[in-house]
Amino acid sequence: xxxxxxxxxxxxxxxxxxxxxxxxxxxxxxxxxxxxxxxxxxxxxxxxxxxxxxxxxxxxxxxxxxxxxxxxxxxxxxxxxxxxxxxxxxxxxxxxxxxxxxxxxxxxxxxxxxxxxxxxxxxxxxxxxxxxxxxxxxxxxxxxxxxxxxxxxxxxxxxxxxxxxxxxxxxxxxxxxxxxxxxxxxxxxxxxxxxxxxxxxxxxxxxxxxxxxxxxxxxxxxxxxxxxxxxxxxxxxxxxxxxxxxxxxxxxxxxxxxxxxxxxxxxxxxxxxxxxxxxxxxxxxxxxxxxxxxxxxxxxxxxxxxxxxxxxxxxxxxxxxxxxxxxxxxxxxxxxxxxxxxxxxxxxxxxxxxxxxxxxxxxxxxxxxxx
Amino acid sequence: xxxxxxxxxxxxxxxxxxxxxxxxxxxxxxxxxxxxxxxxxxxxxxxxxxxxxxxxxxxxxxxxxxxxxxxxxxxxxxxxxxxxxxxxxxxxxxxxxxxxxxxxxxxxxxxxxxxxxxxxxxxxxxxxxxxxxxxxxxxxxxxxxxxxxxxxxxxxxxxxxxxxxxxxxxxxxxxxxxxxxxxxxxxxxxxxxxxxxxxxxxxxxxxxxxxxxxxxxxxxxxxxxxxxxxxxxxxxxxxxxxxx
Numbered sequence: 001x002x003x004x005x006x007x008x009x010x011x012x013x014x015x016x017x018x019x020x021x022x023x024x025x026x027x028x029x030x031x032x033x034x035x036x037x038x039x040x041x042x043x044x045x046x047x048x049x050x051x052x053x054x055x056x057x058x059x060x061x062x063x064x065x066x067x068x069x070x071x072x073x074x075x076x077x078x079x080x081x082x083x084x085x086x087x088x089x090x091x092x093x094x095x096x097x098x099x100x101x102x103x104x105x106x107x108x109x110x111x112x113x114x115x116x117x118x119x120x121x122x123x124x125x126x127x128x129x130x131x132x133x134x135x136x137x138x139x140x141x142x143x144x145x146x147x148x149x150x151x152x153x154x155x156x157x158x159x160x161x162x163x164x165x166x167x168x169x170x171x172x173x174x175x176x177x178x179x180x181x182x183x184x185x186x187x188x189x190x191x192x193x194x195x196x197x198x199x200x201x202x203x204x205x206x207x208x209x210x211x212x213x214x215x216x217x218x219x220x221x222x223x224x225x226x227x228x229x230x231x232x233x234x235x236x237x238x239x240x241x242x243x244x245x246x247x248x249x250x251x252x253x254x255x256x257x258x259x260x261x262x263x264x265x266x267x268x269x270x271x272x273x274x275x276x277x278x279x280x281x282x283x284x285x286x287x288x289x290x291x292x293x294x295x296x297x298x299x300x301x302x303x304x305x306x307x308x309x310x311x312x313x314x315x316x317x318x319x320x321x322x323x324x325x326x327x328x329x330x331x332x333x334x335x336x337x338x339x340x341x342x343x344x345x346x347x348x349x350x351x352x353x354x355x356x357x358x359x360x361x362x363x364x365x366x367x368x369x370x371x
Numbered sequence: 372x373x374x375x376x377x378x379x380x381x382x383x384x385x386x387x388x389x390x391x392x393x394x395x396x397x398x399x400x401x402x403x404x405x406x407x408x409x410x411x412x413x414x415x416x417x418x419x420x421x422x423x424x425x426x427x428x429x430x431x432x433x434x435x436x437x438x439x440x441x442x443x444x445x446x447x448x449x450x451x452x453x454x455x456x457x458x459x460x461x462x463x464x465x466x467x468x469x470x471x472x473x474x475x476x477x478x479x480x481x482x483x484x485x486x487x488x489x490x491x492x493x494x495x496x497x498x499x500x501x502x503x504x505x506x507x508x509x510x511x512x513x514x515x516x517x518x519x520x521x522x523x524x525x526x527x528x529x530x531x532x533x534x535x536x537x538x539x540x541x542x543x544x545x546x547x548x549x550x551x552x553x554x555x556x557x558x559x560x561x562x563x564x565x566x567x568x569x570x571x572x573x574x575x576x577x578x579x580x581x582x583x584x585x586x587x588x589x590x591x592x593x594x595x596x597x598x599x600x601x602x603x604x605x606x607x608x609x610x611x612x613x614x615x
Contacts, residue, residue, distance in 0.1 A: 103541050208473040320504030321565040323496040325480035328556030328592040332578030333514035351398030355391050362387035
């Protein structure tokens, strides 16, 4: 019985120790992970992501008939303060985009670092799909990690098209830049899309798009979308990053510095005076008298006061147009100045000249025959 | 023999006369077509820049000119930031969607090109129309291939003509023209056009003046200065009214 007891308890004891060891290792690992996470958290921006127009399919009324989705983001970091204003526009025909079609403007107390839209959508019917992301980052120069500002990278139009044919006169793939298969790119768009026949993808990243380490933004749009055939998919992304001068406010006090409490003088000199009449002793050895007198005294006092003031600084502000283009603007081709008709005028003049020569020859021949 | 020679001579004379007539008629027709199809010259403002590059007469009448470089308090309505979508100038029949223009590798402002040649474009480094500062919009006056373009009649605008810009948030920024000026490109007044303002301002830029066939460019720029008069609030249209 005792052996049985020993045999039954010994495995239980080993199991307990192994369980404790596993739990200890797990706990240590968890604490390490948690500590690592806690250490990184302060350096990361709170995540504000914009998601819309994803996984849109046919609705109760049938197939989707249109999809146009736009996200405009203005991120601002100035004086350590982070904010953003986001304008989204949604238009999903026949199956409204959740939470509904229309334009919505939202302000956030942090910057937007992710935009995800138009993915896995509209694979049920042929029609144009247009999705646009515009981001403007305004970052004051005193922001940690504001520099360097580098060109945004893109991964787009991979595994897209190829269904045969094209949409109208538009080539199956009109992607700029192309090829663009950077891994971990800022912008990932138009991949695995418009694989049906008679479809075209027009996708681009603005040529002047730039990013800053201070706002590590990621754009994902138009992936796995518009695969029904006969689809025109147009997706554009533009990212502008402006480094603005640091704002250094110069406070101007509004207080006057005048004490609000008048000083109370304290005489430093005691009054002196001579009584009159002076007591006159009587014949007895005792006497008494009452005398009155007046006295004058002068005193000086000092007072101290404190004033407080608040002011609004007028420091160095960023120019309203941070990148001023050089020189004038070349905005004309010159046709209305007459260049396009120059050839026709020359032809007419040449013909008239030939007619004149012909007339002269005719006259010479006629005179010759006559003579 | 003499009579035969005379007959041959008469035939040659008749043929020469016919050829001469055809040549003359073709020449006149060609010149006529060239002149008839010419669309006329681009409109230019009444005032032109003097040799200093600044308007000769209107500078005292130009509110922006007086404000450039100064930092007085903000005057007039100012709207929140929102990307411009369309431009309409009823006085000269302009209606265009708006592109986003950046800079060329040489630092000049980009202009619309390709299939978007005849559209106007917003300079994306300038404030959005309606917000504080000088929003800048550029467009071509014409093209060598197709003739007049979106801003062909820009120079014929007059003071107080309205300019309407619809923005992405659904609001409409209504500007009125303050002045129209012409500047030589090599003396373009960048500070006056792009400098800070104390109001929501707008500049429309196109080409003008003499066309230099050597360089293929006009020598001047036409610049319209305008100020925000009224801002309509953004309205969210009901879903039922949106086209599918």
